[in-house]
Amino acid sequence: MNKTRKEIPVNTLERMVKYRRILDNYAADGKTIIYSHEMAKLAGNTPSQMRRDLMSCGCAGSTRAGYNVQEMQTNIKSVLGYSETKQTILVGVGNLGKAILSYFSFRVPRVQVVAAFDVMPHRIDRVISGTRCHDIKEMETIIKEQSVTLGIITVPREEAQALADRLVAAGIVGILNFAPVTLDLPDHVYVENMDITMKIEKIAFYSGEK
Amino acid sequence: MNKTRKEIPVNTLERMVKYRRILDNYAADGKTIIYSHEMAKLAGNTPSQMRRDLMSCGCAGSTRAGYNVQEMQTNIKSVLGYSETKQTILVGVGNLGKAILSYFSFRVPRVQVVAAFDVMPHRIDRVISGTRCHDIKEMETIIKEQSVTLGIITVPREEAQALADRLVAAGIVGILNFAPVTLDLPDHVYVENMDITMKIEKIAFYSGEK
Numbered sequence: 525m526n527k528t529r530k531e532i533p534v535n536t537l538e539r540m541v542k543y544r545r546i547l548d549n550y551a552a553d554g555k556t557i558i559y560s561h562e563m564a565k566l567a568g569n570t571p572s573q574m575r576r577d578l579m580s581c582g583c584a585g586s587t588r589a590g591y592n593v594q595e596m597q598t599n600i601k602s603v604l605g606y607s608e609t610k611q612t613i614l615v616g617v618g619n620l621g622k623a624i625l626s627y628f629s630f631r632v633p634r635v636q637v638v639a640a641f642d643v644m645p646h647r648i649d650r651v652i653s654g655t656r657c658h659d660i661k662e663m664e665t666i667i668k669e670q671s672v673t674l675g676i677i678t679v680p681r682e683e684a685q686a687l688a689d690r691l692v693a694a695g696i697v698g699i700l701n702f703a704p705v706t707l708d709l710p711d712h713v714y715v716e717n718m719d720i721t722m723k724i725e726k727i728a729f730y731s732g733e734k
Numbered sequence: 735m736n737k738t739r740k741e742i743p744v745n746t747l748e749r750m751v752k753y754r755r756i757l758d759n760y761a762a763d764g765k766t767i768i769y770s771h772e773m774a775k776l777a778g779n780t781p782s783q784m785r786r787d788l789m790s791c792g793c794a795g796s797t798r799a800g801y802n803v804q805e806m807q808t809n810i811k812s813v814l815g816y817s818e819t820k821q822t823i824l825v826g827v828g829n830l831g832k833a834i835l836s837y838f839s840f841r842v843p844r845v846q847v848v849a850a851f852d853v854m855p856h857r858i859d860r861v862i863s864g865t866r867c868h869d870i871k872e873m874e875t876i877i878k879e880q881s882v883t884l885g886i887i888t889v890p891r892e893e894a895q896a897l898a899d900r901l902v903a904a905g906i907v908g909i910l911n912f913a914p915v916t917l918d919l920p921d922h923v924y925v926e927n928m929d930i931t932m933k934i935e936k937i938a939f940y941s942g943e944k
Binding site for chain 1: 740776833907908926931934942
């Protein structure tokens with residue numbers, strides 16, 4: 525129970541996030557009880573796996589009576605660190621950046637996009653899906669003033685590495701990178717890549733093959 | 735060499751796609767030779783790993799003289815199956831769907847988005863980033879007429895499973911799913927998920943931890 529976050533395997537975390545979503549949907553539908561076989565099916569795994577996950581994070585329940593939705597929501601959100609909101613910025617307000625801002629404005633819990641940045645004058649000082657776009661020259665100042673720790677990169681490939689270096693120098697420790705490039709960053713920075721062309725290449729390659 | 739695609743591991747394929755990108759960038763810059771240490775660094779792996787990958791796909795070269803960029807491009811694209819273009823549709827033309835259409839219109843080789851679909855009358859019969867949006871009622875007909883094999887799902891979570899079932903029934907064998915839900919589909923369908931909220935939850939969880 526007193527594990528540090530780094531000791532929780534990625535696969536376990538991913539399952540926890542799926543359970544959190546399922547419980548949020550159940551709660552939104554006004555349901556108060558969920559059975560382990562329902563939840564396991566919705567999460568795409570087995571009931572025994574699910575029970576192990578829940579036990580490991582201190583969620584009690586029984587197969588027969590089901591789990592209390594609200595109680596399990598609270599427990600899982602506590603494990604996922606929901607008590608703390610993380611401040612985030614987005615850099616690169618082209619089509620993809622705009623879509624991501626719109627996506628984040630209503631779908632993503634616990635993470636708050638506090639500012640966006642671009643170099644193009646016609647994008648600066650506009651508010652997009654509730655987030656103001658600033659001149660990238662102000663980036664370091666705003667990161668410090670607002671205690672921002674996460675950054676979303678939606679700039680073109682050629683600009684991604686230099687931007688990532690600037691973010692890290694300013695104190696950013698987590699990056700969601702949409703640029704199709706492998707970023708070279710210090711070990712203390714946690715990076716996830718959303719590589720759309722890579723995914724489509726994999727689908728094109730493997731689909732329809734026996 | 736005569737391996738079927740299913741026998742090529744995902745990790746190897748991902749590295750091949752990275753090499754393809756690096757070579758395309760070199761060629762665009764007018765460079766004709768690439769050294770294995772350069773290419774390995776750009777791809778984020780070791781020169782020896784890279785040479786093994788290239789040998790396994792029949793690309794010859796030498797450490798001293800470097801590799802011929804154009805020849806290696808041709809070989810890698812042949813391995814990746816670039817001789818064949820895959821027809822794709824996108825369903826759900828909200829903000830995310832629009833951004834993905836724009837992204838695909840100029841950045842993604844070998845895959846052609848031939849049509850988009852939606853249920854909302856104001857989106858139908860518009861052309862978005864070069865792709866026409868049709869009434870979803872026409873989906874099955876267009877899939878058959880245009881020999882479409884891949885589908886991109888950008889509809890809301892609640893609609894994703896029913897839509898995926900329709901796509902599979904119409905003959906789709908590869909799906910890129912942007913909806914934050916685990917799709918339950920037959921084994922012959924190859925699915926990749928682009929789960930933006932999952933990625934951001936992982937970054938929020940692991941970043942800044944010792």
